[in-house]
Amino acid sequence: MTNSATNLRLKLPMACIILEVIIIILFGALVQYDDETDAKLWHKEIANGSSNYDNDFYYRYPSFQDVHVMIFIGFGFLMTFLQRYGFSSVGFNFLIAAFALQWATLMQGFVHGMHGGKIHVGIESMINADFCTGSVLISFGAVLGKTSPVQLLVMSVIEVTLFAVNEFIVLSVLGAKDAGGSMTIHTFGAYFGLMVARVLYRPNLDKSKHKNCSVYHSDLFAMIGTIYLWMFWPSFNSAVTAHGDDQHRTAMNTYYSLAACTLATYGLSAVVAHDGKLDMVHIQNAALAGGVAVGTAGEMMLTPFGSMIVGFLAGTISVLGFKFLSPILEQKLKIQDTCGVHNLHGMPGVLGAIVGAVTAALATKDVYGDGMADVFPDIQSGDVEASFQGIRQAISLAVTLGIALLGGLITGFILKLPIYGAPPDTICFEDGIYWELPGEEGSHEELTTVRTPDEAEKLNA
Amino acid sequence: MTNSATNLRLKLPMACIILEVIIIILFGALVQYDDETDAKLWHKEIANGSSNYDNDFYYRYPSFQDVHVMIFIGFGFLMTFLQRYGFSSVGFNFLIAAFALQWATLMQGFVHGMHGGKIHVGIESMINADFCTGSVLISFGAVLGKTSPVQLLVMSVIEVTLFAVNEFIVLSVLGAKDAGGSMTIHTFGAYFGLMVARVLYRPNLDKSKHKNCSVYHSDLFAMIGTIYLWMFWPSFNSAVTAHGDDQHRTAMNTYYSLAACTLATYGLSAVVAHDGKLDMVHIQNAALAGGVAVGTAGEMMLTPFGSMIVGFLAGTISVLGFKFLSPILEQKLKIQDTCGVHNLHGMPGVLGAIVGAVTAALATKDVYGDGMADVFPDIQSGDVEASFQGIRQAISLAVTLGIALLGGLITGFILKLPIYGAPPDTICFEDGIYWELPGEEGSHEELTTVRTPDEAEKLNA
């Protein structure tokens, strides 16, 4: 099932070890504990009257761990729906996430975290690194099953770098707000990945068509991913918002958006699916769109009412996208989007950006009170009007789309070079190409061998 | 595998969308941020000297997320033990939980959370909504496999409403304590569900008997649910107790009760099961009874010693219930209790209520000190004697049983109307009736096809 082209004995070790050595050297040269992780500096703060409870660790670590679960279990298992790609789904997700969080620490540090020539790290940099990693994993969803781990590592190197640049432009230059990343994470990751998938278009992918689908148990494994993403999305959106009401409100808005989204998803799925039955693809994906769509506005005074409307719309859009838009993307635009990230992250991300722009434009001192300083510091300080904050948000969406599409285009061509051990069209969506599979060399037939009656007959002829 | 009667193309979307639209309208009219989630109000508190750390979010959000995991992963996967009902177990659990938590926010708000005509929401209302949802999911366990999602939504509408009423009577009118819900959640959910199952009795259910059992992998998926419920039960029982020693003590009492319960469960299972072997049904369920049984007394000064005795008893009762009582319930009382909720939630819930009444009656100022105000404010204030608090607890159990049984009776008859697309007796416990199953339309035989030697022979004849 392998040949020399896809044999990774040299390629993968070289990629992993060279990248890790570079990272370690850069960490040695540039990375320092921040004031809250350094023994000496924190005890200076204590001496100046801080209490240990003021350490940001206690405000953010539970959220961090929830985000961490979303990155490693959520994304990893969500993609195990493919019948013969579970090892790769969880395993490559694990690999590129472990790489990307380190690389993101460096890139985000370079772009907006330098202090006296050093990158300071602590719980907030850890969350931000996980966020950037999430964006890469969204792109991974678009190319799932058609790429080698070496390609994925190369993609991560570029995508993380561009993510940090885009994030800097959106948050620091344009002064937009995007705590849960509707723009910076979801829109960016989705359109970057879709463009990569476009460039890597395989006209003969239907040779692997029979493997590009689920089986009963693989769908159950995928539901582990779905449910964890759903449950912890409130933590994701609130992980880096301001302390107090902001974290509290963001988590709650997200919770309501997701609940409404789920009802919309079930309703719409039964409408559009075959025979009035529910389709697991919708449940696994569209029910999450509500979290994406309040990624920008969740920290604002969106209200539970507003959050539910947004969630309801997001679920609706997402199911309809799976049913009607995905086939068009594939046939007309030649975008083979394995996990349907356009429906889960792309459109809901754009919706979230728009909702954020509108909500920001409507912000008033009367509603936010002194809390304005946390959510819209520039409005509080009088630097901008609310309406202009809305415009900044809208421009940020455009910039994000531009950088994502252009970045994905370039990355796609780089990944097209025939040096990374990509799978041939006939054995995409197949673990056996990169993994030693159990039972292959033993005397036992494998558990999961899918056999048609015809094949069974031949065996017994 | 479907016919027009069970086709949900219109019924399920109508139910989902109408319910969600009603909820959104009611949220728009009635629901507001509370003081801790509202930007303006919280910053007034800050201006008055509060610190961000005083925001209840930091006291309760980690517990909330643990409870959330129990509701969506714990209950969802616990019910995947059925061989061909995994999609429905996780999927319908997801649907009705997402609905019930919204509806519960409204119903609990109406009954005991109105402030100037508005329902105030924050982390505590989120936890309480999840608790109410838990009760519905317990009832779901009794009717698992024999009901359509539309029936389940209708059941949720009624059960959530009655739950809120009962909770109000028990906690506010009668002044009982029930932080972890031995009465309000477990006893209520179990007896409500059992009564529904009684009314929906199917004399010919044995036509689906071959599907009403587990296979090897489905039992492993179910263990995911069991273990998560077991681990996070300390968070469940302590999620809404008073800050400080109360949360701390409740979590610890629950931890010890569950540990002792687990040893009792393994011991008893080997005694009663076939050939001295362990029975997965016991391990998956009875090991959790210790959490149920300290749901009322866990916040009291039950001591680790007392908690262990209660846990040990709960595990024992539960295993014996599965072995000896469930068959009687089914044959004599015509209650087909799919998940055995009577053994996991019913009897241990009643045990927990009794333990709570006794522990309350024994409370003394000498033991509780000033902590009496948190646990038994009415005893502290001198309004009642400890013995009378015990009586209140006992009356609360009786009220809960009454409302649950009567509510379940009425609900059962409503659900019996032949308009909800319930499955026929021959295809209960079968996902295919409501879900598009992978592989059904493709050229591949499905992975999980269970084939007897006879069938295999025919295929190859």
Add this chain to the structure above:
Amino acid sequence: MTNSATNLRLKLPMACIILEVIIIILFGALVQYDDETDAKLWHKEIANGSSNYDNDFYYRYPSFQDVHVMIFIGFGFLMTFLQRYGFSSVGFNFLIAAFALQWATLMQGFVHGMHGGKIHVGIESMINADFCTGSVLISFGAVLGKTSPVQLLVMSVIEVTLFAVNEFIVLSVLGAKDAGGSMTIHTFGAYFGLMVARVLYRPNLDKSKHKNCSVYHSDLFAMIGTIYLWMFWPSFNSAVTAHGDDQHRTAMNTYYSLAACTLATYGLSAVVAHDGKLDMVHIQNAALAGGVAVGTAGEMMLTPFGSMIVGFLAGTISVLGFKFLSPILEQKLKIQDTCGVHNLHGMPGVLGAIVGAVTAALATKDVYGDGMADVFPDIQSGDVEASFQGIRQAISLAVTLGIALLGGLITGFILKLPIYGAPPDTICFEDGIYWELPGEEGSHEELTTVRTPDEAEKLNA
């Protein structure tokens, strides 16, 4: 599949119930709430000016729950990789963990937690009990599939006791630091278990060889365990360190060590495995070695740079151990190490101890500032030089190895008595010996029956 020798109808209930009754009696006689879980005592602290937030519950409960997940889900599912031993892996893990955490509370209390003749319990004792349990589960990994649950309970009784003794010597007598337990948990558990496995050597174990391997889905279940262990290891190492910078820094160092370890693992796995493919055994295990290896030094000022180097080394050593050392251990030293705990916990634990000794020896007031008091109180107080702290750490490793090996030796001989219902060589690694399996008595062939073409042919002859 059973005979009277392995029938546990009397043995397991007796073991479970006698042990639990002893525990309950001892808890009744000896265990008390500590100052932070007792209603009266905590409210005295409140009266003296403490705030509820000072209750250690809020500093440590989220970490506790993460550790709890590692113990019950992490270890439990990691061991489900065996094709026919999933019930036992999760189920016996559950049983012995539930027992060990109770027994550990007593043993650790006797040795270093007595206050006026009573053992005081609270969140820190709960974490320490879970830690001790982790050590037992590591040993369980070495003997997985070859032992009865009664043997495992007996092993737990002894191992927990010796763990507490060793922990007392290392931490209290020798004054070493080992917050994440590189020595006390991992080294101890691994070498104890390996010695037990040595004594229980089965020369004819190859009779069960065909069951001592994974199948596709069992490897996916195992990945649930791996990923949870990986994600929550930062919480494990930081769970009992000092508040503030110490918890924060320890979590972060562990996070970086694991990330670097993962890259090393993937790189090395592709180098050494067959055909340049990745080997699930490495991914499931070696990627975790980075957490083990910073168990001692993680709380020190190891820096992210140092943590990554340690993690990289740990992953490398671990993969090479699986490839080259495990076969030698089995063939030459007659140690049948089912899960390869020597590679995941043994060697990385020793590495962690050495790293801890070196890092301690290099500690300077210039780097730690006033934080020295938290990490190295004896250096801060001037009682010892940093270099001597390093020597203490090294001696602690030697002591740990000695107690583990000797304890394992004695325990092995005790477990060799033919009274515990151990499985015969022919049916090791098989759930059916101790569990009622689904489908065995029904009319359906079991899902997971592994059938060779030959067997299929015979069936159809």
